[in-house]
Amino acid sequence: MDWVLGHLDDIGSYTVQHAWLAGVPLVLGLLIAVPLGWLSRQYNWLYTPLVVGTGLLYTIPSLALFILMPLLLGTTILDPLNVVVAMTIYTLALLVRTVADALRSVPDSVTASATAMGLRPLRRLFTVELPLAVPVISAGMRVAAVSNVSIVSVAALIGVPQLGSLFTDGFQRDFLDPIVSGLVACVVLALLFDLVIVAATRLLTPWLRTGAPTGRAA
Amino acid sequence: MIRFDSVTKEYPDGTVAVGGLDLTAPDGKITVLVGPSGCGKTTSLRMVNRMIEPTGGRILVDDKDTAKMDAAELRRGMGYVIQQAGLFPHRTVADNIATVPRLLGWDRRKSRSRSLELLERVGLPGEYADRYPHQLSGGQQQRVGVARALAADPPVMLMDEPFSAVDPVVREQLQDEFLRLQSDLGKTILFVTHDIDEAVKLGDQVAVLRVGGQIAQVADPATLLGDPHDDFVADFVGRDRGYRGLGFRTAPVLEPSPEPTVRLGAGVDEVRRSGDQWLLVADDDNRPLGWVEPSRITAPLVTEDLHRGGTVAVLGGSSRAVLDAALSAPSRRGVLVDDDGRLVGTVTLAEVAAAIEQAVGRGKR
Numbered sequence: 001m002d003w004v005l006g007h008l009d010d011i012g013s014y015t016v017q018h019a020w021l022a023g024v025p026l027v028l029g030l031l032i033a034v035p036l037g038w039l040s041r042q043y044n045w046l047y048t049p050l051v052v053g054t055g056l057l058y059t060i061p062s063l064a065l066f067i068l069m070p071l072l073l074g075t076t077i078l079d080p081l082n083v084v085v086a087m088t089i090y091t092l093a094l095l096v097r098t099v100a101d102a103l104r105s106v107p108d109s110v111t112a113s114a115t116a117m118g119l120r121p122l123r124r125l126f127t128v129e130l131p132l133a134v135p136v137i138s139a140g141m142r143v144a145a146v147s148n149v150s151i152v153s154v155a156a157l158i159g160v161p162q163l164g165s166l167f168t169d170g171f172q173r174d175f176l177d178p179i180v181s182g183l184v185a186c187v188v189l190a191l192l193f194d195l196v197i198v199a200a201t202r203l204l205t206p207w208l209r210t211g212a213p214t215g216r217a218a
Numbered sequence: 219m220i221r222f223d224s225v226t227k228e229y230p231d232g233t234v235a236v237g238g239l240d241l242t243a244p245d246g247k248i249t250v251l252v253g254p255s256g257c258g259k260t261t262s263l264r265m266v267n268r269m270i271e272p273t274g275g276r277i278l279v280d281d282k283d284t285a286k287m288d289a290a291e292l293r294r295g296m297g298y299v300i301q302q303a304g305l306f307p308h309r310t311v312a313d314n315i316a317t318v319p320r321l322l323g324w325d326r327r328k329s330r331s332r333s334l335e336l337l338e339r340v341g342l343p344g345e346y347a348d349r350y351p352h353q354l355s356g357g358q359q360q361r362v363g364v365a366r367a368l369a370a371d372p373p374v375m376l377m378d379e380p381f382s383a384v385d386p387v388v389r390e391q392l393q394d395e396f397l398r399l400q401s402d403l404g405k406t407i408l409f410v411t412h413d414i415d416e417a418v419k420l421g422d423q424v425a426v427l428r429v430g431g432q433i434a435q436v437a438d439p440a441t442l443l444g445d446p447h448d449d450f451v452a453d454f455v456g457r458d459r460g461y462r463g464l465g466f467r468t469a470p471v472l473e474p475s476p477e478p479t480v481r482l483g484a485g486v487d488e489v490r491r492s493g494d495q496w497l498l499v500a501d502d503d504n505r506p507l508g509w510v511e512p513s514r515i516t517a518p519l520v521t522e523d524l525h526r527g528g529t530v531a532v533l534g535g536s537s538r539a540v541l542d543a544a545l546s547a548p549s550r551r552g553v554l555v556d557d558d559g560r561l562v563g564t565v566t567l568a569e570v571a572a573a574i575e576q577a578v579g580r581g582k583r
Contacts, residue, residue, distance in 0.1 A: 115293070
């Protein structure tokens with residue numbers, strides 16, 4: 001406990017760094033997953049290659065991906081950009097399927113009537129399909145957020161500072177305090193992410209919070 | 219006017235959904251496309267607003283080739299109603315109705331007041347404006363669907379089985395209101411259904427399609443029922459077509475006989491005075507309530523004594539209604555009322571039959 005009180009500054013800055021490394025890719029991943037998911041809905045033949053292809057990215061071991069990044073991006077090994085890009089790839093792996101399935105979950109009668117009223121495809125996507133896909137996308141985002149918070153810690157092994165650094169520190173010194181505080185901070189951060197996503201979802205889906213059918217008559 | 223000019227839809231695998239359809243839907247009339255599943259009726263409808271592109275032929279709306287128009291613009295000029303209403307679950311009723319007006323650039327206030335006006339028009343209270351679709355029953359949602367299609371006052375309406383997903387009682391109500399609405403608005407309507415009863419009830423003109431999207435017969439409902447073109451149409455139109463055809467004939471000239479009535483609360487003596495087997499009961503405004511059997515009455519008349527089987531026909535209504543009134547009355551005397559529902563008199567089954575026979579003309583032996 002003394003150790004924690006003495007290192008609040010470190011834990012704080014690690015947490016901020018961790019949040020940034022896990023959070024930015026979450027947003028970037030979503031921004032890329034939306035057009036890909038939309039394409040896989042517009043062109044049915046694209047669904048399997050896109051969803052399976054991006055899904056496979058998730059099987060690349062994180063350490064390998066972090067180490068590969070400088071080669072692909074021409075960055076230095078310590079550049080946090082490596083982690084951001086790698087985490088974006090993982091987010092994408094989870095979210096392309098989510099977005100594709102979320103858009104497919106919009107009832108045909110709704111998309112058909114939107115089309116029939118003269119909404120062009122892009123307008124239909126932003127004003128009808130995406131708003132209705134929010135609950136499903138949100139579920140996928142929650143999984144991706146927790147997964148990101150967990151995977152980012154591996155980046156400590158390539159020297160990018162965040163909560164994972166507490167694990168390597170504790171391990172090297174055979175000292176439990178930093179490991180436990182890193183773990184707790186990770187869980188708190190994951191919960192915080194979850195809370196933000198749930199709150200945003202509530203805000204974006206006011207119609208889901210209204211009462212059941214009232215009138216039964218015609 | 220919507221004109222199909224040898225319109226074909228053939229899919230890459232060789233399936234012909236619609237094979238050379240020629241049909242004209244006249245201005246201000248309801249044209250119904252009816253047929254078994256697989257007859258291409260929905261495909262034909264969706265080719266009008268180009269949700270499905272024809273592979274051959276042309277579709278003209280007011281003599282303009284739809285293929286040469288911008289698809290989204292074309293659609294904004296056509297109301298479209300589908301089976302499940304297809305309302306946007308994330309938008310309020312008012313916003314749903316305002317969809318096309320907003321697309322056309324109307325401002326918020328004008329769109330809103332148009333929504334409220336249409337809600338009233340389709341028989342829904344104004345306080346429904348700010349509800350979400352899932353807070354409404356299926357029938358109410360379908361009314362909103364009709365209101366939404368009417369929002370920008372398009373001259374053409376496309377309706378794809380709009381009343382099929384609601385229960386029979388609500389369906390009948392929606393159909394009646396739809397006809398009333400149409401008599402005010404006079405839209406050019408193309409209406410798809412698989413239900414021949416709905417087709418003959420709603421259509422000014424009914425096109426029966428057979429599998430493969432070919433027209434078996436185009437006719438007004440009375441002709442369709444009275445003179446089916448071939449076995450397929452006769453079969454599809456179904457049984458009882460002679461009787462159902464009477465629904466399109468104004469009742470023949472009838473001379474109703476006066477019918478004595480009693481009021482509820484009448485004593486046993488009063489009820490039995492006439493000596494007739496059945497006696498008609500009416501309320502204070504002379505609106506018929508039902509028949510009673512005097513021989514069974516042992517105490518002053520109460521509502522429970524009434525026989526409920528008899529239907530009532532409006533004088534000047536359809537032959538079918540008059541015949542049904544005579545058939546259903548336990549006394550076999552059909553009750554006729556005026557437009558306000560007040561008793562005019564009764565006619566016997568024989569009188570109705572004779573009058574109908576006179577009206578349709580005797581066939582030569």
